[in-house]
Amino acid sequence: MNSLAKYITVASLGLVASATLHAQPNAVVYEGARLILGDESPAIESGAFVVQNGRVTAVGRKGSVKPPSGATHIDLTGKTVMPAMNNVHIHIGYEGYTSWSVNNHTPENVLDHLEREAFYGVGTAMSMGDQPADFAIKFQQDQLAGHFPPATRFFFAAGLAPPGGGPDSLLITGTTPLQAIYEVSSGDEARAAIRKIAALKIQQVKFWVDNRDNSRGGMKKMPPDVYTPLIEEAHKHGMLVHAHATNLQDQKGVVRAGVDVLVHTVANEKIDDELVALLKEKKPYWAPVMGLGDVAEICEDDDQFVEQVLPDSVIADVKAGKTWLPSTPCSAPVNAQREENLKSNFGRMMAAGARIVLSTDAGVSAKYSFGFAEHHEIARYVQFGMSPAQAMVVATSRPTEVLRIKDTGTLAKGKRADFMVLNANPLEDVHNTRKIDSVYLNGVKLDRAALQAKFKRASVPHATR
Ligand SMILES: [Zn+2]
Structure with missing residues (x-):
């Protein structure tokens, strides 16, 4: 298509x-x-x-x-x-609240999502590895030219993954028909893809290191001998490289290889001294994106902060666990082990000097969508030991270093x-x-x-x- x-x-x-x-x-x-x-x-x-x-x-x-x-x-x-907040990690355009589909991916819907971000006080947001380049470039140009109503400024990163790999089993149903991902299975292919992306003047790339628990038939994850040359070539072209890695071994691998932005927090185990030492040495930016795995706020609160932007039918679906991935009904128990791991790992990574930047993964589930997810995410940072004053920096000015913009982020x-x-x-x-x-x-x-x-x-x- x-x-x-x-x-x-x-x-x-x-x-x-x-x-x-x-x-x-x-x-x-x-x-x-x-x-x-x-x-x-x-x-x-x-x-x-x-x-x-x-x-x-x-x-x-x-x-x-x-x-x-x-x-x-x-x-x-x-x-x-x-200052308005700035978010370095969303997935834009596919969410439809009553549906989640590649058919929803239109400029109108991308604009709708950016208006939702703006409604909640977000000034800029970057979609990660999920947009067809030609579409994203045109949208960005049109927005810069003032063709759209006021909304959050749109940024995007190109995505790279092994053939058939990368995004989760929902997001990939959007990215595959739109050919949004550069598929690479060797170091040479990774370098060639980076050169193509550089020719489009795209400054940010993301790659995935994930076998999705083999849920897609023994899917291979991107190995170090592919992502190391990928990072090297990207740096040659002055790009910033984000890596999705959710387990301890993979986080060590991508930090060791020199990734600029580490994405996700290890949730299934406690991190160890080796990762802490690597973080201290390499000081990557870190996009924790924790909230998507949390119990939906809709289940807890009745202050309408989340509900105010969602149709009533969608609120009912979220409560019943009927929305798109990951769908957990309000009746499901909190995963206490995950909570304990997140708290421990967040504290250790913060202490190790990883430069935290606001990031949400909004756009794959109605329960954690554009705009309110930012407020949830920074509250989690504070819950896990960050001061509110630090959280303000993490949510406003520091993400602009990753976005490489100097015109916003502070008053x-x-x-x-x-x-x-x-x-x-x-x-x-x-x-x-x-x-x-x-x-x-x-x-x-x-x-x-x-x-x-x-x-x-x-x-x-x-x-x-
Ligand atoms: Zn993501």
Whole structure:
């Protein structure tokens, strides 16, 4: 299937909102809020910042920031402002909430997912190894050109795996018909694939080391003599390399081979001194992506934070364990061994200096989908020993190092005005990131009520079906 053939122009659907052109021509000064800057520095109590043409032009204490004359003043006394979050690991486009299918993979649906991310305060998100390159490049160009309404900025990484391998048994039903994965079975093939990817100017690659417990007929995992030259060639081309590895031996292998971003947390056993030593030596970024294996929040809470964007039928399906992979009903017991391993391993990896970056795996299950997954994931980091202040860095500025963008991630002069206004202070309780008053991307306030009404409807945003 030619994925570009599916790329009907979104513009013809009237989806091009004038809102994209509404970067504020006049300065706005937001004052009185506690400002979490997104870097390591302490929050500014009673701060002020100025936004002009979508950019932050000044930040400081209220009274010390001089807004330009004629600026509009917005009083945020009692609120907390933090930068929008940034997520280095999602799987976009296939989720349909009432279905999960390659047929859902359209620009409209990718945009819908990015709007869901934005609704929850996410500024950028990167889809990992699951997009056909031509489609993803065109979508990214169109978004950059302002052809879409305000939404989370889209990034993607090219994926490499052994023939028939790679993604889990659900995701592969999307990636195979779209030929989204570069299949490689030798070092030479890996190098050749990397050169093709480099020619497309793609800067991020992901490979999978996983036999999926042989569930797909004795599937082979990518061996070191394939991924070592893969990494070497990718580094020659200046790329950043992410490796999916879920068990201890494979994590050691990919870290030893020099991967830049280690993906997943070992959950079936405790990590050992050898991995800790490797982490200390190599200091990779680490995308823990734990939450997809957790009990669905829908089972626990009744605060509507998750439910507010899902059709009622989908909420019922998640509770019954009827949604797409992995489907665990609310009645299933918590896996206490997994909890213990995660807590132990997370603490040891954090102490070893692995540079944690926000990452969710959203997009393979309705129970853990775009936007709210980020809030769940950072709460887990804090539960396992990270301070809320560190979690703010992990969720905002550090992912931009992996994304290789300098224009967002902190509340600072010159950055895009990508921020969340919160009704409570997440430095006191990380769950307060959920108390969202409003979200601004590029200085534009999202119409969250309109978005929410759209998300609640149980239909995939298709153009032609
Ligand atoms: Zn993933």
